[in-house]
Amino acid sequence: xxxxxxxxxxxxxxxxxxxxxxxxxxxxxxxxxxxxxxxxxxxxxxxxxxxxxxxxxxxxxxxxxxxxxxxxxxxxxxxxxxxxxxxxxxxxxxxxxxxxxxxxxxxxxxxxxxxxxxxxxxxxxxxxxxxxxxxxxxxxxxxxxxxxxxxxxxxxxxxxxxxxxxxxxxxxxxxxxxxxxxxxxxxxxxxxxxxxxxxxxxxxxxxxxxxxxxxxxxxxxxxxxxxxxxxxxxxxxxxxxxxxxxxxxxxxxxxxxxxxxxxxxxxxxxxxxxxxxxxxxxxxxxxxxxxxxxxxxxxxxxxx
Amino acid sequence: xxxxxxxxxxxxxxxxxxxxxxxxxxxxxxxxxxxxxxxxxxxxxxxxxxxxxxxxxxxxxxxxxxxxxxxxxxxxxxxxxxxxxxxxxxxxxxxxxxxxxxxxxxxxxxxxxxxxxxxxxxxxxxxxxxxxxxxxxxxxxxxxxxxxxxxxxxxxxxxxxxxxxxxxxxxxxxxxxxxxxxxxxxxxxxxxxxxxxxxxxxxxxxxxxxxxxxxxxxxxxxxxxxxxxxxxxxxxxxxxxxxxxxxxxxxxxxxxxxxxxxxxxxxxxxxxxxxxxxxxxxxxxxxxxxxxxxxxxxxxxxxx
Numbered sequence: 290x291x292x293x294x295x296x297x298x299x300x301x302x303x304x305x306x307x308x309x310x311x312x313x314x315x316x317x318x319x320x321x322x323x324x325x326x327x328x329x330x331x332x333x334x335x336x337x338x339x340x341x342x343x344x345x346x347x348x349x350x351x352x353x354x355x356x357x358x359x360x361x362x363x364x365x366x367x368x369x370x371x372x373x374x375x376x377x378x379x380x381x382x383x384x385x386x387x388x389x390x391x392x393x394x395x396x397x398x399x400x401x402x403x404x405x406x407x408x409x410x411x412x413x414x415x416x417x418x419x420x421x422x423x424x425x426x427x428x429x430x431x432x433x434x435x436x437x438x439x440x441x442x443x444x445x446x447x448x449x450x451x452x453x454x455x456x457x458x459x460x461x462x463x464x465x466x467x468x469x470x471x472x473x474x475x476x477x478x479x480x481x482x483x484x485x486x487x488x489x490x491x492x493x494x495x496x497x498x499x500x501x502x503x504x505x506x507x508x509x510x511x512x513x514x515x516x517x518x519x520x521x522x523x524x525x526x527x528x529x530x531x532x533x534x535x536x537x538x539x540x541x542x543x544x545x546x547x548x549x550x551x552x553x554x555x556x557x558x559x560x561x562x563x564x565x566x567x568x569x570x571x572x573x574x575x576x577x578x579x580x581x582x583x584x585x586x587x588x589x590x591x592x593x
Numbered sequence: 594x595x596x597x598x599x600x601x602x603x604x605x606x607x608x609x610x611x612x613x614x615x616x617x618x619x620x621x622x623x624x625x626x627x628x629x630x631x632x633x634x635x636x637x638x639x640x641x642x643x644x645x646x647x648x649x650x651x652x653x654x655x656x657x658x659x660x661x662x663x664x665x666x667x668x669x670x671x672x673x674x675x676x677x678x679x680x681x682x683x684x685x686x687x688x689x690x691x692x693x694x695x696x697x698x699x700x701x702x703x704x705x706x707x708x709x710x711x712x713x714x715x716x717x718x719x720x721x722x723x724x725x726x727x728x729x730x731x732x733x734x735x736x737x738x739x740x741x742x743x744x745x746x747x748x749x750x751x752x753x754x755x756x757x758x759x760x761x762x763x764x765x766x767x768x769x770x771x772x773x774x775x776x777x778x779x780x781x782x783x784x785x786x787x788x789x790x791x792x793x794x795x796x797x798x799x800x801x802x803x804x805x806x807x808x809x810x811x812x813x814x815x816x817x818x819x820x821x822x823x824x825x826x827x828x829x830x831x832x833x834x835x836x837x838x839x840x841x842x843x844x845x846x847x848x849x850x851x852x853x854x855x856x857x858x859x860x861x862x863x864x865x866x867x868x869x870x871x872x873x874x875x876x877x878x879x880x881x882x883x884x885x886x887x888x889x890x891x892x893x894x895x896x897x
Contacts (some may be wrong), residue, residue, distance in 0.1 A: 337874075345873065534838060535842060555874045565868070567649070567868075
């Protein structure tokens with residue numbers, strides 16, 4: 290069974306690997322690293338890039354531990370416990386509005402017996418996901434994105450893609466706008482032990498998600514990076530980034546949890562765009578590419 | 594006793610009056626109005642200005658009514674009730690970083706007996722406040738601002754200013770940044786019947802707050818509108834606006850309540866700045882005006 294040490298080490302190497310690939314793709318920007326420690330235990334490595342392709346991108350690794358808040362241990366029907374959590378979290382805001390915003394996260398959580406009781410029911414699970422937020426939805430790209438995720442999921446379990454695709458539609462939803470954040474992707478949480486699925490297999494799946502991130506994003510970048518764009522298109526990008534801010538600050542449970550529990554604010558809010566605009570009651574022109582994009586920010590679209 | 598009709602009419606005329614004064618001060622921008630209706634009952638008039646002084650300003654009036662959600666009636670220990678709520682809400686984002694962001698709100702709430710029970714305990718209260726968010730804190734201006742609010746409060750009750758000043762410090766607090774939103778001001782809620790204070794007196798106080806808004810803000814504008822500024826100072830303004838977004842979307846209970854209860858999103862989010870920037874882990878230079886400003890974004894400063 291993969292231990293927390295194995296998983297932590299893997300996530301660290303995943304962060305290294307992704308940063309290397311993104312620097313290469315950017316061609317100019319280099320990641321700057323901040324190491325930080327958490328008062329209650331553990332810490333992380335936050336890395337941020339500003340380049341000629343990526344306006345602002347964060348690739349975060351963290352491994353934290355400490356006492357599980359009583360509220361949570363009670364909810365999980367556990368005695369007083371310690372917890373351990375590690376993960377990699379990424380948000381990239383490209384310079385060009387012709388390139389999509391992307392988010393990826395893989396994480397592992399476990400509880401640790403505080404008093405070494407023999408009947409202690411240890412809990413562990415994996416979570417994560419990848420979702421894409423194009424400023425302009427391109428149907429072929431959306432199809433490629435979802436097909437790639439489906440292929441990655443299908444190697445592990447037939448139920449994964451349909452279930453996790455729907456989960457992403459429901460999770461990445463800006464309720465007050467009645468819009469999805471983008472074209473979704475996959476989202477999963479609390480993937481623990483289940484009949485016929487071992488911890489090794491769960492870990493292999495999570496590794497796969499971590500490893501398809503770069504090929505998928507860099508393919509989309511390659512297809513669209515040389516497209517020119519107008520000032521009007523850039524303004525649309527700034528407004529779409531405003532929606533990204535709204536989702537993250539109002540609805541994203543991860544952000545909320547982090548800010549509520551005195552997480553490292555600068556690492557949590559690495560997901561904020563470098564610039565966002567708000568225009569009161571902005572209306573798109575009928576038949577425009579902006580209108581088409583809005584019409585595709587809906588739950589339940591079958592992109593595959 | 595002022596009725597809900599009287600109060601509503603007053604708030605409408607307050608909106609008219611403030612819009613007129615702001616248009617005059619701006620000298621170019623004109624308010625555009627959107628009338629809207631609420632599915633559950635009532636509606637409002639949202640007015641937005643984009644001018645040569647104000648980059649984006651919203652002056653909202655609303656008067657809504659309907660069934661009180663059971664959760665709330667239970668919390669208030671009421672039988673199933675209807676509610677009525679009316680108010681004026683303002684946020685102004687100036688173009689120049691030398692001018693402060695300002696927010697003002699006055700509101701009235703009451704419950705209405707659904708079944709005309711004779712022992713029905715009707716509930717009413719007023720709420721509101723004014724707070725200032727300078728991009729650069731100027732001590733004299735901060736002093737003037739608080740002294741003006743204190744004078745307005747003191748005409749009504751000695752306890753108002755100290756109590757409502759502290760309330761503003763606590764309310765307009767960005768917990769995850771350990772910063773106040775600006776230099777505070779006054780905030781009050783649930784000003785209902787109290788020994789020796791009549792509803793007339795509460796209403797007179799709220800009117801006063803509505804009416805000091807323009808003189809206070811326009812005086813600060815007059816003092817600072819001709820100051821020149823650099824690109825670096827404008828960038829600082831965009832970052833401070835980012836904090837404003839963070840407060841409103843993460844911590845502001847009014848915004849949260851509105852978005853949670855299917856309020857009119859465009860009216861609620863009129864408070865968003867036209868443009869905001871986020872810079873990862875931005876550090877201010879020691880001894881700079883930016884550093885001084887940060888040092889003054891603390892609770893409990895006695896500006897008077």
